[in-house]
Amino acid sequence: MSQASHQQEFSNNSNVDSENALLKVSGVGFDYDNASILDDVSLSVGRGEFVALVGPSGCGKSTLLNLISGVLEVREGSINTNGLVGRAERLGNVSYMQQKDLLLPWRTVAENSRLGLELNGVNTAESNERVEKLAELFDIADVLDHMPWQLSGGMRQRVALLRAVLPDNPVLLLDEPFGALDAITRRSLQQWLLNVLATADKAVVLVTHDVDEAILLADRILVMAPNPGRIVADIEVNVEAITNSTDISTSPEVIQIRTGILDLLSRQEVVR
């Protein structure tokens, strides 16, 4: 991959066939309190593709996820997730894991995990069955009857992720899922997430501050800039090269990408 392609101005998605995209964001803007939070943001994510959004605080990353999930109303531009265009349609049909685990303290791990199924009228027996089927993969099989306060931070995040993915929506949004965890737990969960999503065939959007996390997990990295929030670069990550290299942090491909992104981010700091 050439240096030029790393820094290419974002115009449209060259690599995803827009027709087949599960998630399509076109010209989305968002104002709050007379300040422009997002300006003319476009992106599309195809089936089985993992896209990371990287950018400084306040560049509107979380706002963008709130717009995609339907928490916020799209007033400028349009968002289409697997054919769903309206906000009310998307609510409940886009999986969204927020920054905090938001587990209900009065529910067990199993009850927290099946919340989305329960809210959509799936009966308890069936939803428990679906929880148990995935519990092993999520490494929470032994704690299904525990209360959230009995769990470690990493376990709580896995429960929150299970709750988000159980309804089995084609689009999955992850907002700093490992932001509050210590470095070692974060590392092992990142590796685990790769395995979990490897066969999931979803369109995944990950918001993160952590450039290395983005490089490790994503097929494509979108770099955002603040004031107003916009996408300034679309960087392809060569997944094969990275997952095959023994030490990720020192592989030349990674260093090259990381340097490119950090360069972009630091330039924004100066402009601000």
Add this chain to the structure above:
Amino acid sequence: MNTSGSIKKALIEWIPAVAVTLALIVAWEVLVDVMDVQHWLLPPPSVIAAEIGDSFGFLMKHARVTAAETLLGFSISIVLAGGLSSGIIWSRTVERTVYPLIITSQTIPIITLAPLLIIWVGTDITSKVIVIVLFTFFPIVISLVAGLRSVDQEMVDMFRTLGASPFQIFRKLMIPSALPNFFAGLKVAAVVSVIGAVIGEWFGSSAGLGWMMKIAGGQFQTARVFAAIVVLSILAMALFAAVVATEKWMLKKYPPTANRVIRLGDS
């Protein structure tokens, strides 16, 4: 070994509370004696205790009447407050319509309203229950609305992204989140409910601790007035304790999102 140790510890922890109460009672007894206060002005604790013993049956008979009124009024208040708070949370129109009325109801001096209530609805239990409800529904509504509003916006958004309906959010998230506030209001209401009962009885009744106090006061049977006050306090404390026990049970089942108890004095 361990159990007896913790019992001992619990007893030690209660020593200050018991000691202060006893000291107050002893000081009262001694001061009435030393300052030679007439017993019809202020009876000492010993005389009040004797009065309770002498007229125990009589006190219990009237306490039962007051307790029944209190429980009925308190229960109606909970149902009424639950309905009003849900309405206020549900719709801004209901809030705008109902909130001013609720606050106006609290600005009415109930002392002046109580005699009118007797004329309007008679001297039976209805008038007392109305006074109790007027006294108790307000703290429950205020605390319940605050509790329902205290729900974490991120939690609400999480429910929405899982496809929850407003009613599901209300039932599965807002009600459990509101419990700590709800019980705070319920505790205030439990204590003032007996005052409501006494005021209701004061203005027109033929039974109850309030009626008893009024009659005894008029005959300068001050010890009997105090005996009724003691029983009334016990009634209020029992209701309070019942609320606390229910709270403990419910909050164990529905622990609050943030459940750290802060006591600055404890290290």
